[in-house]
Every structure is written in C-alpha cells, then in structure tokens.
Amino acid sequence: MRRCHGSGGSIGLGGLLVDRIAREAGSLGFDALYLWTPSVERFYSRRGWTTIERTTYREVHVAVMSRRIGTVAVAEGGGPGPRSENPPAAD
Numbered sequence: 120m121r122r123c124h125g126s127g128g129s130i131g132l133g134g135l136l137v138d139r140i141a142r143e144a145g146s147l148g149f150d151a152l153y154l155w156t157p158s159v160e161r162f163y164s165r166r167g168w169t170t171i172e173r174t175t176y177r178e179v180h181v182a183v184m185s186r187r188i189g190t191v192a193v194a195e196g197g198g199p200g201p202r203s204e205n206p207p208a209a210d
Contacts, residue, residue, distance in 0.1 A: 137166050145188040152188060155181040 144152055156163060160170060160182040172183040 133162065134166055137163070141167075141186060141188050150188060152186045153183070154185075155183045157181045160184065 141152060154163070154168070155176060157179050163184050163186075164170070166186070168184040168186045170182045171185050174181060174183060
C-alpha cells in the first residue's frame, strides 16, 4: 500500500480516503456513517469507527460499524481529532 508521510507519521491512501469521506459527510450535515466489512475491522477501528454488531451477510461473517462525525472531526494530519466549535476565522 502506498504511504504518505507528514508531521504525524505516515498514513495510507485508504486512511486518507476514509477521512475525506467523513469530512465531506460532515459538511453535508450527516452526523454518522455506517458500513460493514468482512475483513478490515481493525483498519476502520484505527480511523475512529466502532463495531456495533457482528453478523452473517450472504454466508459471510461481517462487522457492522459506525462512526459519529458530529462529535469527531478529522484533524489536519488525517486522523481523528477534537472538533472545534469555533472554526478559525478566514484571513
């Protein structure tokens, strides 16, 4: 997997994409995202997702996960960070 390096270490392109989707969804007014995954639960957990259920879908064991985006913002470095209620003023 291709990795991007910044001041906070490295982050894969998949992580960047997931974080971008969360930012876009937040800007559109969504407060949570949901997904299911058969194999990369740990990847999403590191990106701020929480497992809400494990089940079987079409004979495949999957984890159903959610990520609140109304209370968690994506930090500039790409990872979850505290949401600022007062965004910086534009110059």
